[in-house]
Amino acid sequence: MDLQTFRAPWWQPGGHVQTIWSALCSRRSVAGDAPLRWRRERWETPDGDFIDVDFSGHAPAAQVPLLVLFHGLEGSSSSHYALALAQVCAQRGWSLAVPHFRGCSGEPNRLPRAYHSGDADEVDWILRQLRPRMRGGLLAMGVSLGGNALARWAGLQRQAAAELVTAAAVVCAPLDLVAGGANLGRGLNRWLYTPMFMRTLVPKALAKWQQSPGLFDRARLQRARTLHAFDDVFTGPVHGFRDADDYWRRASAKPLLKQVALPLLLLNARNDPFVPADSLPGPGDVSASVQLWQPPHGGHVGFSSGAWPAHVQAMPLAVTQWLAQWLEPSNEECGNG
DSSP, rough: OTTTTTOOEEEEEEEHHHHHHHHHHSSSOOOTTTOOOOEEEEOOTTTTTTEEEEESSSSSTTSSSSEEEEEOOOOOOTTTHHHHHHHHHHTTEEEEEEEEEESSSSSOOOOOOOOOOOHHHHHHHHHHHHGGGGGSSSEEEEEHHHHHHHHHHHHHHHHHHHHHHEEEESOOOOHHHHHHHHHSSSSSHHHHHHHHHHHHHHHHHHHHHHSSSSSHHHHHHHHSHHHHIIIIIIIHHHOOSHHHHHHHHHOGGGGGGGGGOOOOEEEEOTTTTSSSSSGGOOEEEEEEEEEEEEEEEOTTOOBSSSSSTSSSOOOHHHHHHHHHHHHHHHHHHEEEE
């Protein structure tokens, strides 16, 4: 199965409807799925902070494949795609780990830093923490912001990434952050999606200012109405970038895709409201290890299908099937057992 020719239900016309319906209305499970329970671990980071990692299914030391999901902007293990993926992993007999970027697990992190689209160092640390605990295959998947961070990590690490992770998939990532960020700041996108993100990003940043007074220009942040303005005053400078433009340029994964050595799937719907179709990578932008799926429909992490009100398992089913082909036969048989 792949999503190359995916078509949304007739009653979901256009990328906006496919995006919003999937996030708010579509079912995460299908008939026969067992109730989902997460098991949380808190990890202390080398810099004196912490992250929370949610596990579903088998304990990570079990002889089954472990899939690590890096969530999107302001996402978590409660995001619709994480819940649907957990059900699909349970169907396959795989374990799933959802590491929360700092500040996204429901509790503020300790340090002034938060997280950002190019956080390849954090991705690397998380994967290296999990690898020694696994006797089955280690797989990785990133969605939207987490997808760009994962793809950037794969490009920077080159062969070292292939030695750590069996295969990876990146879903609906804005691999060109300049194009994606500009797209979110104009037209209908500015009124539909930007306020949704700002509703949580701004209070979190203001809490950081209370924690570390003078960390950034507080008055300027309170005037911010776009992601560019927010990244210009907070995300960029707090994480070592000059400003939003410098951050978006340097954190983009697209320029590094020719360096990827591990099997990597890049899935982007061409009607994604967040990611302009003309910014998507083509065959000449990627290495021979990268496979491109760019269906006409799907929206931003949508891909809902089936009878009313539809479900969102089509994408995780297709992506996990693609990932499974790279596993050792014994690991896949164990996972399906």
